Amino acid sequence: VVHPVILCGGSGTRLWPRSRKDKPKPFLPLIGERTLLQATLDRCGDEALFAEPVIVAGSAHVCHIADQAGETATVIVEPAAKNTAPAIALAAALLPQDAILLVSPSDHHIGDVGAFLRSARAAAALAADGWMVAFGIEADRPETGFGYIRMGEAIAGGHRIDRFVEKPDRATAERFLTEGGYAWNGGIFAFRAGAFMEELAAHRPAMADAVRKAVAGGRYEGREFHPASDPFAGIEGESVDYAVMENTHRAAVVPAAMGWSDIGNWEALRDAREGDEAGNRVRGTAELVDCRNVLVETDGPRVSVIGLEDVIVIVDNGEVLVTSAAGAQRVGRLHGAARQ
Ligand code: GDD
Ligand code: MG
Known part of the structure; x- marks a missing residue:
């Protein structure tokens, strides 16, 4: 064994x-x-x-x-x-x-x-x-x-x-x-x-x-x-x-x-999840119009997004993060992330 x-x-x-x-x-x-x-x-x-x-x-x-x-x-x-x-x-x-x-x-x-x-x-x-x-x-x-x-x-x-x-x-x-x-x-x-x-x-x-x-x-x-x-x-x-x-x-x-x-950042997490036909991944209440490869995750507030591509929106416990997929690597530099 x-x-x-x-x-x-x-x-x-x-x-x-x-x-x-x-x-x-x-x-x-x-x-x-x-x-x-x-x-x-x-x-x-x-x-x-x-x-x-x-x-x-x-x-x-x-x-x-x-x-x-x-x-x-x-x-x-x-x-x-x-x-x-x-x-x-x-x-x-x-x-x-x-x-x-x-x-x-x-x-x-x-x-x-x-x-x-x-x-x-x-x-x-x-x-x-x-x-x-x-x-x-x-x-x-x-x-x-x-x-x-x-x-x-x-x-x-x-x-x-x-x-x-x-x-x-x-x-x-x-x-x-x-x-x-x-x-x-x-x-x-x-x-x-x-x-x-x-x-x-x-x-x-x-x-x-x-x-x-x-x-x-x-x-x-x-x-x-x-x-x-x-x-x-x-x-x-x-x-x-x-x-x-x-x-x-x-x-x-x-x-x-x-x-x-290794799900090293939000972009990698988006890619590890199954997407819909447009490549969007949504958890929680959200409305996406003309979006591609967008990741939305919200623990409460409804998120509405129009006409964006490769964007990530995370709402969790009173904090909101909006980033381009490429910018996801730099989340660790944010004050919110560093000072928690
Ligand atoms: N218990 C315990 N104690 N676990 C730890 C500690 C510790 O002090 N330090 C790190 N870990 C855990 C992390 O939670 C993670 O699951 C794993 O050990 C690897 O640590 P990371 O800190 O994430 O390492 P890395 O990502 O920089 O590099 C390692 O993983 C890469 C692949 O993801 C290396 O093994 C690389 O060679 C490898 O490519
Ligand atoms: Mg690691």
Whole structure:
């Protein structure tokens, strides 16, 4: 069986005003009726393949997890937010060392769950052989917010990773696309718990040591596991991509053509949702006349739009956001988003 490890961190600036600090992206039903966290749990619901999930989250969000996941998961409550390498390491140190972990963010959309499960099986088989496995997404634009994977020699179900470059600058990303043979890192990983701890100890020994101590000194409260906060507090926060994936020599990638989106902003969310014939997407009460590719979402007031294309209107809890689709990337710069 495979142990799902679900990362539930993150702030709520890029999908402001719907996503806010106290209730960020994973806890909102942004695509269908289920929240992104619930959809992530649903994907790992097949008991023939998956063990009960472990969710790693901060204490501020434990209440939302209890509401949405109920009694279906163990929650590791992080003493502090230290980015993804320590968060994953908490789960890897807590679970049996021969357990195969499937690490997933809880703020992504996956359109084709069947394809996800096929990649998950291939990744689990490679992980059992000791590989640190990433999910490779077809790269179709020089996005700088992602990790880039250069695919090497073919191995069963995937490829060796020749090179892993986290968040390259624009010119480098453009060069990778021209060169070809690169995939984006989807942020989903599979490995044996013990293999991860070995790689972490090799490349970030202080972090591995502190996490082991935090887990050894931790305690259960019902379904919650609370690591000891002292050793954890001293950790220098770093993502798994920089700490492990850029450095390990045992990295592999499985291709994952699964309708993946990280829903990084309102434009990406619009594109992940089903549109009508004119490409408009509406939630709530709205009237659109002669509009194309317009996204409207309102929690109350009626929104009326005439003659616009590629425009986004969000009304939520007394805040109104109006932006061009292209401007959606800059929402984080707004005072409202920054000062919530
Ligand atoms: N529990 C916990 N604690 N979760 C965290 C923490 C933390 O301290 N920090 C981040 N996370 C969660 C986020 O909520 C998200 O679901 C996931 O871990 C990834 O973190 P991001 O901060 O969103 O990473 P990123 O988007 O900059 O980059 C990663 O994802 C890209 C794909 O979306 C990298 O893995 C890239 O290489 C990758 O391309
Ligand atoms: Mg992200």
